[in-house]
Amino acid sequence: MSDFKKPKTKEEYLENFGQIKPLMNATMAYYESSRCLFCYDAPCVKACPTGIDIPLFIRQINNGNLSGAAKTIYEQNYFGNTCGKVCPTEVLCEGACVYNEQDVKPIEIGRLQNYATEKAIKSNLNLPKGQIKRDERVAVIGAGPAGISCACELSKLGYQVDVFESKEKAGGLALYGTAPYKIRNEEIEDEISYLKTQFGFKLYTNHAISNASDIQKLESKYDAIFLGVGMGGTRNINIPGEGLDNCVGATEFIESLKMNPLTTAIGKKVVVLGGGNTAMDAASESARMGADEVTLLYRRSKDEMGAYHFELDLAKSVGVKAVFEVQVLEIIGDRKVGGVKCTKTHSKDGILENVNGSEFTIDCDMLIKATGQQKYTPLLDLIPLNYDRVGRITTNNNFQCSNPKYFAGGDALNGGAEVVNACEEAKKAAIEIDSFLQHK
Ligand SMILES: Cc1cc2nc3c(=O)[nH]c(=O)nc-3n(C[C@H](O)[C@H](O)[C@H](O)COP(=O)(O)OP(=O)(O)OC[C@H]3O[C@@H](n4cnc5c(N)ncnc54)[C@H](O)[C@@H]3O)c2cc1C
Ligand code: SF4
Structure with a gap:
């Protein structure tokens, strides 16, 4: 039996969905960061799919260098704030922390990550950007964690990047899917708007790429195209009664x-x-x-x-x-x-x-x-690429599709993992796009 009443006001909704990892204050962050042993060859770093230098950013927080801490995080992961809240840290960085071996509570890495990145977002902290400007243009389809991460990395490398998103808001399933008691929508929107300001890519929401003519236009206007389109809606289970209301x-x-x-x-x-x-x-x-x-x-x-x-x-x-x-x-x-x-x-x-x-x-x-998502979005029917038997895009080791102009990353490629995996794959794909365009 649940103790919650149906929320009738925004306040009641926020109360029912109170944050399970609330923001730390300065004292909490100072105390928690001082517990870190700053391990050599730290297992927490190895367990992070984006390889954030965790002991370094924790030390920077402990020294009061919050800008440095945020830069260390964003250097590796463009969704540093979102991931601090939605990552399954219990089985990733915090699960690998050496304190677990002594039966002591692991360092709250996710919350420390939020402490530093939230301040960076609020103050619009300048992140390092590349100096070179390139003439080539790249289109990104999908503004989920994969698409936005790819756009950030390519913009940093000097390319002109346009991101096309079918929904009203950017963020993909990080925004439309992750549990509201892990992160509030505004936090994800703030991080994306910060990244857009910092890196300068263009974002077109309510702009679905939905037919052959759209694809043709993109192919003629852009030098490379990144597919960060995620997966489809809930799969049917094909049992009697599935069409009933509710x-x-x-x-x-x-x-x-x-x-x-x-x-x-x-x-x-x-x-x-x-x-x-x-x-x-x-x-x-x-x-x-x-x-x-x-x-x-x-x-x-x-x-x-x-x-x-x-x-x-x-x-x-x-x-x-x-x-x-x-x-x-x-x-x-x-x-x-x-x-x-x-x-x-x-x-x-x-x-x-x-x-x-x-x-x-x-x-x-x-x-x-909750029986799984369909493995592809309708868009993929329009693009002749290689797919596996369950509909995932297949690429070579460089995230490049069977048509060399296309690259892919995130759920559309891995079949559905976590936000952090989408970020990492897309960042690597962006580096491969850069290499492809430079050798063209
Ligand atoms: C219910 C749920 C809860 C989750 N909770 C967590 C969690 O707590 N922690 C965690 O780490 N991960 C979680 N995940 C997984 C995580 O959200 C995804 O792995 C991640 O968002 C994948 O990113 P992506 O960019 O590859 O795809 P998506 O986030 O799906 O983004 C794809 C984007 O492409 C857009 N798009 C698709 N087709 C087109 C088109 N034709 N034209 C233009 N745009 C298009 C879509 O609208 C969408 O915005 C959850 C997933 C679900 C379903
Ligand atoms: S494993 Fe734990 S104690 Fe060691 S550096 Fe990582 S967070 Fe700090």
């Missing part, structure tokens, strides 16, 4: 609640299907939106869940009930979702089987499918 996809539900929290409908009894991080987020968010009961159903065992265990614990801490080894056979209801017909499952030699005669029904008035 049966919704997780990414669509989360986008609605992030953009219009006060008008997003929530059921009283919500069932969430899935065992990944998106399922945990959708369940936690349903509870915080005021659902009386939230039940998470996963067809395999707890140990086989794709979600991080700390995300499950977070969902449970707000009253979510998790049930494992249960498969939904049918969504029942008359026009609207009224329940789900399920069966128990078990795994035999790694193959999932339904347990005969174990069918049962759970009453619910909303079903959220």
